[in-house]
Amino acid sequence: xxxxxxxxxxxxxxxxxxxxxxxxxxxxxxxxxxxxxxxxxxxxxxxxxxxxxxxxxxxxxxxxxxxxxxxxxxxxxxxxxxxxxxxxxxxxxxxxxxxxxxxxxxxxxxxxxxxxxxxxxxxxxxxxxxxxxxxxxxxxxxxxxxxxxxxxxxxxxxxxxxxxxxxxxxxxxxxxxxxxxxxxxxxxxxxxxxxxxxxxxxxxxxxxxxxxxxxxxxxxxxxxxxxxxxxxxxxxxxxxxxxxxxxxxxxxxxxxxxxxxxxxxxxxxx
Amino acid sequence: xxxxxxxxxxxxxxxxxxxxxxxxxxxxxxxxxxxxxxxxxxxxxxxxxxxxxxxxxxxxxxxxxxxxxxxxxxxxxxxxxxxxxxxxxxxxxxxxxxxxxxxxxxxxxxxxxxxxxxxxxxxxxxxxxxxxxxxxxxxxxxxxxxxxxxxxxxxxxxxxxxxxxxxxxxxxxxxxxxxxxxxxxxxxxxxxxxxxxxxxxxxxxxxxxxxxxxxxxxxxxxxxxxxxxxxxxxxxxxxxxxxxxxxxxxxxxxxxxxxxxxxxxxxxxxxxxxxxxxxxxxxxxxxxxxxxxxxxxxxxxxxxxxxxxxxxxxxxxxxxxxxxxxxxxxxxxx
Numbered sequence: 001x002x003x004x005x006x007x008x009x010x011x012x013x014x015x016x017x018x019x020x021x022x023x024x025x026x027x028x029x030x031x032x033x034x035x036x037x038x039x040x041x042x043x044x045x046x047x048x049x050x051x052x053x054x055x056x057x058x059x060x061x062x063x064x065x066x067x068x069x070x071x072x073x074x075x076x077x078x079x080x081x082x083x084x085x086x087x088x089x090x091x092x093x094x095x096x097x098x099x100x101x102x103x104x105x106x107x108x109x110x111x112x113x114x115x116x117x118x119x120x121x122x123x124x125x126x127x128x129x130x131x132x133x134x135x136x137x138x139x140x141x142x143x144x145x146x147x148x149x150x151x152x153x154x155x156x157x158x159x160x161x162x163x164x165x166x167x168x169x170x171x172x173x174x175x176x177x178x179x180x181x182x183x184x185x186x187x188x189x190x191x192x193x194x195x196x197x198x199x200x201x202x203x204x205x206x207x208x209x210x211x212x213x214x215x216x217x218x219x220x221x222x223x224x225x226x227x228x229x230x231x232x233x234x235x236x237x238x239x240x241x242x243x244x245x246x247x248x249x250x251x252x253x254x255x256x257x258x259x260x261x262x263x264x265x266x267x268x269x270x
Numbered sequence: 271x272x273x274x275x276x277x278x279x280x281x282x283x284x285x286x287x288x289x290x291x292x293x294x295x296x297x298x299x300x301x302x303x304x305x306x307x308x309x310x311x312x313x314x315x316x317x318x319x320x321x322x323x324x325x326x327x328x329x330x331x332x333x334x335x336x337x338x339x340x341x342x343x344x345x346x347x348x349x350x351x352x353x354x355x356x357x358x359x360x361x362x363x364x365x366x367x368x369x370x371x372x373x374x375x376x377x378x379x380x381x382x383x384x385x386x387x388x389x390x391x392x393x394x395x396x397x398x399x400x401x402x403x404x405x406x407x408x409x410x411x412x413x414x415x416x417x418x419x420x421x422x423x424x425x426x427x428x429x430x431x432x433x434x435x436x437x438x439x440x441x442x443x444x445x446x447x448x449x450x451x452x453x454x455x456x457x458x459x460x461x462x463x464x465x466x467x468x469x470x471x472x473x474x475x476x477x478x479x480x481x482x483x484x485x486x487x488x489x490x491x492x493x494x495x496x497x498x499x500x501x502x503x504x505x506x507x508x509x510x511x512x513x514x515x516x517x518x519x520x521x522x523x524x525x526x527x528x529x530x531x532x533x534x535x536x537x538x539x540x541x542x543x544x545x546x547x548x549x550x551x552x553x554x555x556x557x558x559x560x561x562x563x564x565x566x567x568x569x570x571x572x573x574x575x576x577x578x579x580x581x582x583x584x585x586x587x588x589x590x591x592x593x594x595x596x597x598x599x600x601x602x603x604x
Contacts, residue, residue: 006388013380094375098433101339102392103365267342 003104003112007086011116020078024124027074028066028132032059036139058145059136060158064165064232066132067125071169071225075124076176076201077194082120083180084193086113087263091188091270100268110181110263114256117177125166149233165228168241171248175221176201178255185263188270218243221251289316292441292472293338297347300333300496307333309496310347315474315489317440320467322483322490322504323476324582330496331476335371335445338474340364351441365393369443369474374430378419382410382429385418390436404432409458424455431462442466443474448482460486480507480582492585499585514553515543519566527563528556543571 011017039057067075087110090096099109136142144154153161180197187193204222207213217223224244230237293315300308308330315321325331336342338349340360349356351363376385383401390396405414408428413421418429427447434442444463448456463486466473477483483490484504491501500507518524521544528546529537536547548556553570560567 002391009388010377013377013384015379093377094373095377097341097371098375098389099392100341101364101367101369101371102389103361104392105361265343268336269342 003108004115007112007116008119011120017120020082020120021124021127023074024070024078025127025131027070028062028128029135031066031069032062032132032135032139039140057140058143059133059138059140060142060145060155060162062132062136063129063162066128067166067169068226068229070128071172075121075169075173077198078124079117079121079173079177080180080194080197080201081190083114083117083177084184084197085190086117087181087184088188088190088193091184091268092190094270097268097270106264106266107260110185110256110260114178114181117181118174121170121173121177125170129162129166147232147234148229151234153234161231165231168228168231168244169225171245171252172221172225175248175251175255178252178259182255182259182262185259185266218247221247224248289318291315291350292317292319293321293349293351293474295334295338295347295349298334298337298344298349299346300330300337300342301345307496308337308344311493311496311498313491313498313501315441315472317472318467318470319489320463320473320475320487322487323474323493324480324483324490325476325478325493325499327478329478329494331478331493332372332445333496334493335369335443335474335476339367339369339371339443341371366440367443368434368437368439368441369445370430370434371443371445373423374426374433376418376426376429376433379417381415382418382421382432383414385429386433386436389433393437393439396436400436404435407435407462408432423450424452427451427455427459431459435466439471441472441474445476446478447475448477448479456482483507492582494585513545513547513572515540515569515571516546516556516567517543517569517571518560519568523563524560524565527559527565531556531559 087096090099100106133142142155144152145158146152176197179200180193183193183196184190187196201222204220208217208220208223224240224247227240227244230240291314293313295311295313298308298311298313299306311330311334313323313334323331323334333342337344338351338356340357340363343357348358349363352366354360354363354366356363376382377388380388382405386396386401386404390401402411402414405411408431410425410428410432413425418426421429427450431444431447434444447463448459451459460482463473463475467486467488475483475487484507487504489502490504490507492499492507516524516528521539521542525537525539525544528544532546532548532552538545546556557567557570
């Protein structure tokens with residue numbers, strides 16, 4: 001706990017933390033702005049489809065539209081960078097040896113790194129949620145809205161759905177973050193670790209895109225990333241959500257176990 | 271190797287006045303691929319020692335320190351710190367250690383004070399007063415609130431020492447603490463290390479400068495290519511005689527006169543100087559005889575330090591030959 005508290009101090013002392021958060025916050029604001037400026041164009045054929053196009057006239061949909069857009073790439077990218085930087089960044093500055101020369105366990109250090117990276121993403125997602133909701137409310141107001149299955153749901157219902165969807169996306173993104181942290185235990189470069197994690201993420205996405213590799217699909221965490229959209233129908237089909245969460249949990253546990261195994265006996269030569 | 275008895279026999283302090291062992295290594299070995307960086311190293315450091323860990327660059331000093339503090343894992347062997355074995359009980363061992371390896375690393379975007387706040391409390395509770403105290407000890411009080419990123423190399427070195435002292439550890443490990451410092455900085459750091467020793471803190475100081483170790487340490491070990499070359503009290507690391515450089519009007523005649531006094535083996539030629547291994551008493555006698563023989567004495571220069579460095583180089587080079595030349599020395603640098 002004392003380690004995580006120190007990681008928090010460091011996180012808020014770094015300018016780059018705010019850059020990442022700022023970038024995330026910009027997305028819902030930009031989406032809202034684009035929709036707002038485009039509000040009289042009923043074709044709105046230049047925007048993405050699905051949930052995002054639903055958000056056209058209702059602020060309540062803005063958080064979901066934002067996360068749908070982010071979870072494809074920007075959010076995994078940021079998670080990979082943050083996970084990689086927490087550990088490999090300390091190798092780059094040499095501060096990892098300053099830490100490890102204290103009476104602390106390496107497992108504790110790794111856990112605090114994972115914890116702080118998760119906190120970073122949680123704060124980022126909270127900004128997107130609040131930013132999207134606030135901008136959406138300002139631009140279009142918050143109204144009840146039809147679900148994908150046609151029934152109308154209240155603003156509070158949508159808020160609840162959005163929160164659950166965000167939690168689901170968070171767990172999915174933690175897979176990418178854990179992957180980056182694992183790579184950060186074997187390289188001393190945060191860029192290499194982040195790129196490594198992104199390459200795996202992209203390869204999984206590509207594999208999931210071809211029907212030939214369908215047999216792999218259930219085992220790739222990337223194919224479960226969008227399962228939260230099943231929340232938007234009534235009755236909610238929980239099966240894909242639960243399957244996704246179990247897959248994510250297995251990935252996270254396995255990745256962190258390997259990371260711990262490697263970091264435990266790593267020779268710190270920086 | 272001076273200490274071979276069982277570790278458990280040594281605590282509490284033996285009655286004969288020998289201090290308990292604070293740090294010891296037992297057959298400590300590390301290889302990186304085919305390079306043997308540290309080769310069955312046995313060391314014993316007792317409470318209150320200011321222990322010089324001396325060797326040329328690439329001798330395996332830093333690798334040894336990294337093993338002692340658990341940053342890297344030995345290929346074989348282990349170390350003990352107080353009663354704790356490293357690597358097995360390194361978390362307990364590290365509670366008693368303060369120090370740094372190579373260049374001390376801190377967060378450049380934070381002030382010195384904030385860095386110490388961040389790292390200081392990991393081993394034990396640290397209050398603002400103690401932070402101010404250690405900053406004062408290393409002479410950083412005035413810059414305590416500037417960002418460490420703006421610090422000079424010497425100031426970072428000082429901050430490293432402050433961080434090492436913050437929990438008043440029983441063992442302070444300093445890896446080349448004067449490297450890259452200006453002469454005044456070197457002097458300050460050496461003075462500080464001496465003070466620590468006087469206060470009873472055990473200091474393990476690595477250095478590639480013999481005269482530095484001679485100035486501040488009471489005991490030392492010289493290692494080369496990962497092995498102990500010589501170990502003992504610093505006074506015994508000296509060559510038996512100190513040297514003087516001699517410049518006269520007739521070096522040939524002077525050489526004969528001096529050789530008759532101290533023996534031909536004690537006189538060597540170095541560029542335009544004669545190097546004479548002689549103690550203070552013989553120097554007077556030597557000058558008297560030279561003048562009596564009609565040789566004009568232009569200069570007699572004490573060359574004790576020169577002699578020590580030659581001695582040190584001689585030791586480390588001869589062990590190079592023993593282990594098959596200099597190849598691989600660079601590989602052992604870590």
